[in-house]
Structure formats: structure tokens, C-alpha cells
Amino acid sequence: MISFDFMDAPDIALERLLHEKYNRKEGVYKFITGRVAVENLAPNDVYRWLVDWMNQQLSDIGVNSTGGRRLPPIHFDLVQVVTDIKNAHVLEADGLAFIVVTQPMVDEMLRLSHALVERNRALMGLQIAPAAKSHEIAQLILFMQFSLVTAHEYSHLVRGHWDDKQPPEAGESLSQAQELDADGYGIYHDLSYFFHGRGRLITAQWLRVSNVKALENSILDCYLLSLMLQFCARWAGKTQVVWDADAEHPPQPMRIEYSLLFVEMWCREVGKISTSWMTDGTLNRHFDTVASLFRSAARESWKLQMSWLRGAESEQYRSQIRRSVDRLRTGKA
Numbered sequence: 001m002i003s004f005d006f007m008d009a010p011d012i013a014l015e016r017l018l019h020e021k022y023n024r025k026e027g028v029y030k031f032i033t034g035r036v037a038v039e040n041l042a043p044n045d046v047y048r049w050l051v052d053w054m055n056q057q058l059s060d061i062g063v064n065s066t067g068g069r070r071l072p073p074i075h076f077d078l079v080q081v082v083t084d085i086k087n088a089h090v091l092e093a094d095g096l097a098f099i100v101v102t103q104p105m106v107d108e109m110l111r112l113s114h115a116l117v118e119r120n121r122a123l124m125g126l127q128i129a130p131a132a133k134s135h136e137i138a139q140l141i142l143f144m145q146f147s148l149v150t151a152h153e154y155s156h157l158v159r160g161h162w163d164d165k166q167p168p169e170a171g172e173s174l175s176q177a178q179e180l181d182a183d184g185y186g187i188y189h190d191l192s193y194f195f196h197g198r199g200r201l202i203t204a205q206w207l208r209v210s211n212v213k214a215l216e217n218s219i220l221d222c223y224l225l226s227l228m229l230q231f232c233a234r235w236a237g238k239t240q241v242v243w244d245a246d247a248e249h250p251p252q253p254m255r256i257e258y259s260l261l262f263v264e265m266w267c268r269e270v271g272k273i274s275t276s277w278m279t280d281g282t283l284n285r286h287f288d289t290v291a292s293l294f295r296s297a298a299r300e301s302w303k304l305q306m307s308w309l310r311g312a313e314s315e316q317y318r319s320q321i322r323r324s325v326d327r328l329r330t331g332k333a
């Protein structure tokens, strides 16, 4: 049993928790060696900025974002790992919750953001942010990817995915439905922040866009690109080509498809903004832009998964997932 001195600061409590888990070689945590001491970095360092930003969000959670649910105090940290592991976790211990993202994952986001902006100067300069410098646009794409990943982890907590002890219905993959549910809830959270919250101001400053319509178009473009970057990065990291029904996460193309539906729903129901981008070719163009950043070997294996998902063979799987996600979102059987 791990116990914390109640007076410990959360970062010290996390450091101790990780140490104990590391020493006992427990599950996924055996790869985590400790937190990144961002307080020792320069105030404008990107790691430090992201960690501070996230902890500020978490200390300022209103009823709106928890759906009225009582949450333990949540602390965020960037963690170091023994190998090049790129992922994020939520840990709960003794009345505290921790969201952690590994340093290689943030480094990958950084790399992808810069590659995307550098290799698509025309798109950036003509459509997204004519007056901004490349590094400012890349900074926003990094920030949006980070927001996607952390909002997803946060959503697992808010949606109580781990206290649902009900056995899943026969053949149902509860964990896969929960992953899609966390994607959806996280996307709603992000879009409200970027369109209606402080994220709108940050975006306007970094992209140097003040016109209302242009700003909203740019927020949407950058968010869609960031979303595809993250899913394609996870997808490219997988060597598995054949579909695995026992996997914890749904296949990445499925997550992309659902995520785009969640973005569309938000635009229609909350943002009251146009959803013509769903059908006017924007999505294909953005996907090609993002996919071109990945190795062609990875892209070849994507085609296989996509044709499996589009084929008759996946029909049963798709309808099952649809039922499970509906059940989670509405609370009804």
C-alpha cells in the first residue's frame, strides 16, 4: 500500500509513487523513471510552459467541465521513461489523481508540428496564418496536440471509466468504447476552450489573426490537422497490421472517423458554425498533408486496415462499437 504524507506537494507525491512502482517493476509504470523537473528549466521553456498551463487548467476545473462529478485533486507532470515510449496515463492513489505524458511523446509532437509547418508553407501562409512566423504556427499545433492527449486522459477520470464495474455485454469491448468516449468528451472540452475560452485568445496571438471568421477557420484547420497528426503518429507506431479484437484501443482509423464526427457534432450543436468541411474535400486534403509526413511503409499498412474497416467483415464490429458508445454517452442500454 502506498501512502502519502498529507502535507506533500503533489509533484513530490508523484515522484515517490513513480519510484515505488518503478522499484517494484509494476506494469506500464516500470518504464517510468521519474518526473521531469520543469521548475529547474527556464520560464519560457516549452516543457515548463505546457506543464504549468496544464496544472493551471486542472486547478481551475469548474462544474461545467466535470458534469457535476466530484473529482480528486489532479496533478499533471511530464515523465521520463527508460526507452522511447510515447504515451499518456492516469494514475489514482490515495485521494489524488495524476495525469502524466511521457517526454518522448511531447518531443514527437514538437517534431511533427515543425515538420508539418515547414513542409506546407503555402497552406500555412495563404490559408492558416499569413502574418505569423513558422515557429508560432508550429507552437500552436504542438499545443493543440498536447491538449488533445491530456483532455483524453482527463476525460477517463471525469467519465468515471474505471469505477464502472459492470461486466460488459457479451462480445462487447468496453475498453474500446471507453476510448472513443474519452476521445469525444476530450474533443468537446478542447473545442470549447479554443473557440470560446482562453484558447481563442492564445490562438489569435500566436497566429496573428484578428478577423473573427478567419480566426475560427484557422482554429478549425489547426485542430483538425493536430488531431490527424496525433492519430497518425499512434498508428505509425503500430506494427500490427491485422485487426486485434482484444486490443485496448480501437483501430486508429476508427478513432479518426469517430473523432471527426465528434468535431462535427460540436460545430453543429455547440459552436453553431458551418460543417461544410465534412464534405467539401477539406478532410481528404488535411489527411494527405499529414500522412505525407510518415514513412511510406506505415502508410501501406494503413490501407489494409482501412479496407478492412470499410468491408463487410467489419460490419458486426462496427455496430457493436456503435451500441457500446451510445450506451456510454447516454447511460442507457
Ligand SMILES: [Zn+2]
Pocket (backbone or CB within 6 Å): 152, 153, 156, 179, 182
Ligand atoms: Zn485512453
